Amino acid sequence: MKIVVLKFGGTSVGTIEKIKKVAQIIGSYRKKKYKIIVVSSAMSGVTNELIRKSYSISKNFSDAEYDTLLSTGEQVACSLIAGRLIHNGFKSRSWLAWQLPILTSGNYKNSRIYHVNKNKILNYIRQGGIPIITGFQGINQNQRITTIGRGGSDASAIMIAKFFKAHRCIIYTDVEGVYTTDPNKLNKAKKIKVISYEEMLEMASLGAKVMQPVSIQDARLNRINIEVKSSFKKSSGTLITKRSNIINNKAITGISSTQNDSKISLIGVKDKPGVAASIFKPLSKNSINVDMVVQNISANGRETDLTFTIKTEDLKKTIRTIENNKNIRFRKLLFKKNVAKISIIGVGMVTTPGVTFRMFQTLANKKINIQVISTSEIKISVLIDKKNTKKALIALHKEFKLDN
Numbered sequence: 001m002k003i004v005v006l007k008f009g010g011t012s013v014g015t016i017e018k019i020k021k022v023a024q025i026i027g028s029y030r031k032k033k034y035k036i037i038v039v040s041s042a043m044s045g046v047t048n049e050l051i052r053k054s055y056s057i058s059k060n061f062s063d064a065e066y067d068t069l070l071s072t073g074e075q076v077a078c079s080l081i082a083g084r085l086i087h088n089g090f091k092s093r094s095w096l097a098w099q100l101p102i103l104t105s106g107n108y109k110n111s112r113i114y115h116v117n118k119n120k121i122l123n124y125i126r127q128g129g130i131p132i133i134t135g136f137q138g139i140n141q142n143q144r145i146t147t148i149g150r151g152g153s154d155a156s157a158i159m160i161a162k163f164f165k166a167h168r169c170i171i172y173t174d175v176e177g178v179y180t181t182d183p184n185k186l187n188k189a190k191k192i193k194v195i196s197y198e199e200m201l202e203m204a205s206l207g208a209k210v211m212q213p214v215s216i217q218d219a220r221l222n223r224i225n226i227e228v229k230s231s232f233k234k235s236s237g238t239l240i241t242k243r244s245n246i247i248n249n250k251a252i253t254g255i256s257s258t259q260n261d262s263k264i265s266l267i268g269v270k271d272k273p274g275v276a277a278s279i280f281k282p283l284s285k286n287s288i289n290v291d292m293v294v295q296n297i298s299a300n301g302r303e304t305d306l307t308f309t310i311k312t313e314d315l316k317k318t319i320r321t322i323e324n325n326k327n328i329r330f331r332k333l334l335f336k337k338n339v340a341k342i343s344i345i346g347v348g349m350v351t352t353p354g355v356t357f358r359m360f361q362t363l364a365n366k367k368i369n370i371q372v373i374s375t376s377e378i379k380i381s382v383l384i385d386k387k388n389t390k391k392a393l394i395a396l397h398k399e400f401k402l403d404n
Contacts, residue, residue: 001125003166004029007039007135007157011174012231013077014044022231023084025172026130030090035125037160039135040081041153042073063108067137067147071097074134074153082132092130095121097137097145102156104138104146111146113138113155116163133160151212158215162222169219169226170237171211176230177238178203178210180402181255186393188403192253193236196243199253202345202379206256216240243347251352252344252400257393259340259386261291262312263371266322268331271297271304278327279306286321288314292341292374292383303331307372309383312337339371340389343381344396356380362399366391 006026013019029036050070054061078094085092100120104111121131135153140146148155154171161169176191178200183189195203197220204213210228219226219240229237269275280290293308310318315335322333349355359380363370368391372383384392397403 001035001122003035003037003125003164005037005039005157005161005164005166005169007153007169007171008041008077008081008231009153009171009173010041010044010047012172013040013042013081016080018231019077019080020084022081022172023088025231026081026085027088027090030130036130037121037125037164037166038078038081038130038132039153039157039160040074040077040132041135042070043077046073046076064144067108068145070147071134071137071145074136078132078134082130085130085132090130091128092132093124095131095133097134097156098139098143100133102133102138102159104140104148106146108144108146110149111138111140113148113159116160118163121164149214151215154211154215155218158218158222158224158226161224162218166224169224171226171228172231173210173228174230174232175210175228176233176235177228178208178240178254180253181393181397182208182257185257185390186397188394188397190402190404192238194239194241194246194248195253196246196347197240198243198378199345199347200240202343202376203254203256206341206343206345206379206381207258208254208256246347248346248348250346250401251348251355252346252402253348254345255393255396255400255402256343256345257340257389259389260312261309261339261341261383262315263307263309263336263339263383264315264318264322265305265307265334266328266330266332267305267334268303269306270329271302275304275328276306279322279325282321282325283310283318286317288318288321292372292381294372294374309339309341309372338386339383340386340392341381341383342389342392342396343379344400345379346400347378349380350377358399359396362395363392366395368392368395 082092082094103115135156179189181189201216226240291309296305368388370382374381
């Protein structure tokens with residue numbers, strides 16, 4: 001039995017007219033003789049409205065009841081999709097996650113799927129039915145509904161694809177696929193036909209909004225091929241798959257940029273073992289995510305300067321945490337808000353010499369100063385002034401031939 005999992009995001013089911021379009025897409029797969037499992041998000045805006053209602057009831061609204069409340073959004077969308085498919089002459093019904101069941105572990109608001117019971121759905125498919133399953137949710141050992149967290153419907157679709165050994169998982173959204181850079185920032189951005197899990201994970205972690213990093217990681221670990229497509233245009237999408245399936249002669253696959261970063265520098269920190277840990281431990285306890293880190297050793301060997309980046313919304317909390325930290329001594333704390341992180345990503349750089357030089361030289365030619373550098377096997381990130389973001393994107397996109 002060749003099964004295809006189709007997942008529809010909130011924008012794809014955001015209105016009644018869009019739901020009718022979704023039903024047409026589902027019907028087209030049935031006409032091609034595919035066995036189909038559909039996973040749906042809530043209609044766009046519904047989840048945020050439910051969150052606002054919970055806050056209006058109580059600022060300390062129960063986490064368990066919060067998950068029960070939010071799960072209703074997907075129920076509405078699934079029922080409407082199934083209803084339209086029935087209207088179109090297909091056998092279909094909505095399935096709530098607890099009816100399968102989809103089993104979860106972990107905390108409310110951010111649980112993880114560890115098992116999907118297949119029996120009821122397989123029987124229904126054999127009877128010619130098209131099951132429409134609620135994404136974003138499952139049921140825990142206490143028989144309470146839990147939600148999967150941000151990007152949870154993608155994670156639901158990927159785990160369903162895993163347990164049903166699906167041929168492919170297709171994520172329908174409001175964009176045509178994954179692009180070389182954000183098309184809203186650069187009109188020369190090109191759609192990528194095939195991208196590796198690792199590249200997509202880096203791009204998602206750096207701000208690409210097509211999918212959440214946790215969902216991509218689930219797909220990578222379970223070797224689930226994902227195709228990202230538009231619900232609104234009949235065009236091919238982007239296939240996310242393992243490296244060995246990709247033939248690519250380009251060193252760089254994509255470029256990401258983030259503009260909500262701030263830089264902090266601690267000048268004159270006493271240089272001794274454990275000093276970095278003593279700085280970053282309190283930040284971690286306060287849920288402050290530290291990104292790029294650079295440490296300079298002084299000529300006398302007794303002091304060091306430490307620079308790192310954080311999200312701008314965490315700036316005040318970070319400064320307060322550092323100033324209240326009695327375990328470190330430094331001469332001066334400096335910070336800068338208007339900075340941006342530019343990252344080039346590509347598995348091709350592993351086997352292509354000179355990528356780092358080309359990036360740095362390209363920025364130098366545009367008189368863009370690099371403030372901080374960080375690297376990984378398939379990524380190079382630099383921190384620059386925010387005002388130079390678009391200029392850097394244009395120059396790097398051209399240098400690495402992503403315009404073509």
